[in-house]
Amino acid sequence: MTPPAPSRTVSPPSSRKAPGALRLHYDPASTTCRPIILFASENAIEMDFQLVDLFSDENRSDWYTRLNANQAVPVLEHDDFVLTESSAILKYLADLTDSPAYPKDLQQRARVNEVMDFFNTYMMRDYVYGLVYSRVLGHYRLNGAAQAQYIALHEPRAVRRLKALDTWIGTKTFICGDSISIADYFGSGIVSAGELVGYDLRPWANVTRWLNTMKSLPTWDEVHAGFYGWRSAIEAQNRATA
Numbered sequence: 001m002t003p004p005a006p007s008r009t010v011s012p013p014s015s016r017k018a019p020g021a022l023r024l025h026y027d028p029a030s031t032t033c034r035p036i037i038l039f040a041s042e043n044a045i046e047m048d049f050q051l052v053d054l055f056s057d058e059n060r061s062d063w064y065t066r067l068n069a070n071q072a073v074p075v076l077e078h079d080d081f082v083l084t085e086s087s088a089i090l091k092y093l094a095d096l097t098d099s100p101a102y103p104k105d106l107q108q109r110a111r112v113n114e115v116m117d118f119f120n121t122y123m124m125r126d127y128v129y130g131l132v133y134s135r136v137l138g139h140y141r142l143n144g145a146a147q148a149q150y151i152a153l154h155e156p157r158a159v160r161r162l163k164a165l166d167t168w169i170g171t172k173t174f175i176c177g178d179s180i181s182i183a184d185y186f187g188s189g190i191v192s193a194g195e196l197v198g199y200d201l202r203p204w205a206n207v208t209r210w211l212n213t214m215k216s217l218p219t220w221d222e223v224h225a226g227f228y229g230w231r232s233a234i235e236a237q238n239r240a241t242a
């Protein structure tokens with residue numbers, strides 16, 4: 001596998017060096033990449049970042065398809081070991097760096113896994129694909145009346161998921177307790193995707209508070225610069241077509 005030269009290398013002064021070389025193939029705006037980049041940057045995990053530009057279909061190139069037959073980001077390379085799936089990558093990185101964000105205790109770890117599965121299934125399907133991607137990504141948009149029907153089908157389902165998440169968080173600072181876990185990193189990428197369509201989270205006060213806590217992490221803004229750039233482009237396009 002010979003990908004193009006790395007676009008940039010991030011190694012902050014206090015970096016936590018994992019044994020072996022880590023490389024993440026990513027797109028900065030991606031819902032599934034942002035949580036990994038945020039986790040790596042908050043924990044100063046030394047990693048080489050390789051940009052895969054989804055907007056120019058670089059993920060469909062031959063070399064990338066050999067790396068990930070699903071033609072999707074993220075992909076982690078750890079020396080010769082190649083890992084896809086953002087949830088699996090977060091768990092791998094947390095274990096590799098012995099992070100408390102993925103507890104060792106059996107039941108605490110099961111709780112984190114439970115929340116990550118909830119995000120990866122219900123929330124991805126009903127909220128991200130149902131309400132966000134269907135509006136902002138051409139290849140997920142349906143024609144004519146089917147588009148409105150698709151959104152109408154998913155709206156109450158997304159509401160049900162957000163209500164469950166709100167109850168889950170309750171008065172806690174983070175979803176699984178009072179310390180941050182990889183479920184918070186994972187979920188923050190998914191819930192914040194609603195910002196691309198101006199989804200109003202205010203009816204869910206606990207979700208709103210939790211997301212604001214995630215957004216106050218020191219490197220959130222830097223990690224999300226590409227995402228907010230995409231959001232501005234969508235807003236400008238909406239204004240132009242209004």
Ligand SMILES: N[C@@H](CCC(=O)N[C@@H](CS)C(=O)NCC(=O)O)C(=O)O
Nearest residue numbers: 030031032071072073074085086087
């Ligand atoms: N289940 C995968 C989903 C990955 C995924 O859908 N990535 C999107 C970006 S958020 C992608 O690469 N899409 C490109 C495409 O499917 O053409 C994961 O969690 O890693």
